[in-house]
Amino acid sequence: MAQHIVPITNGKGSKEIVDGLYNVLAEVEGYDNTSINPKQLNITTGTNTYNLTISANGTLTLHVTDDGTDIGVPIEGATFYRCDASGNRYGAMIETNVDGDAVFPFVPHGGTTPPTIYFIQTGSDGSHTFDDSVQQTTMNNPTATVQIENPEADTRNFNITDANYANLPVGDGQLTLTE
Secondary structure (H helix, E strand, C coil): CCCCCCEEEEECCCCCCCCEEEEEECCCEEEEEEEEEEEEEECCCCCCCCCEEEEEEEEEEEEECCCCCCCCCCCCCCCCEEEEECCCCCEEEEECCCCEEEEEEEECCCCCCCCCCEEEECCCCEEECCCCEEEEECCCCCEEEEECCCCCCCCCCCECCCCCCCCEHHHHHHHHCCC
């Protein structure tokens, strides 16, 4: 039985292979190699691209607090996406829970060159600010926790004066600011 080893770089590989039915085994660091799908490929004339999937088995927790420490006040409602280094988003949005934790399951990890995981914060709870740039961490182990700071927003002052009488303050009321 002949074996054909296909080197994979950045999720892609090529190899000259004749038509036939092949069993597929994966060796990808940081992934559950038994999850390769499909487990058999029927290589046929006229089809030159075959798409497979594999599941990672690590967990990345983003712990969001007002001061970016594990003892800070947790921020519920902060939102994140997995992304690449350019900020292209992948998968569903993850939101922090009451403990301030946003958990990304199925994250690759470990190996001789641990993967860099990119993520981006897209929102907070409305009274805290956040860094909306692409952030990253290296997944050396199957589980990791990254501390994220969402400091309190600055207090903003609003003055309403009468449009017809310069500098005359209006009476009581309220403003509603909607994003």
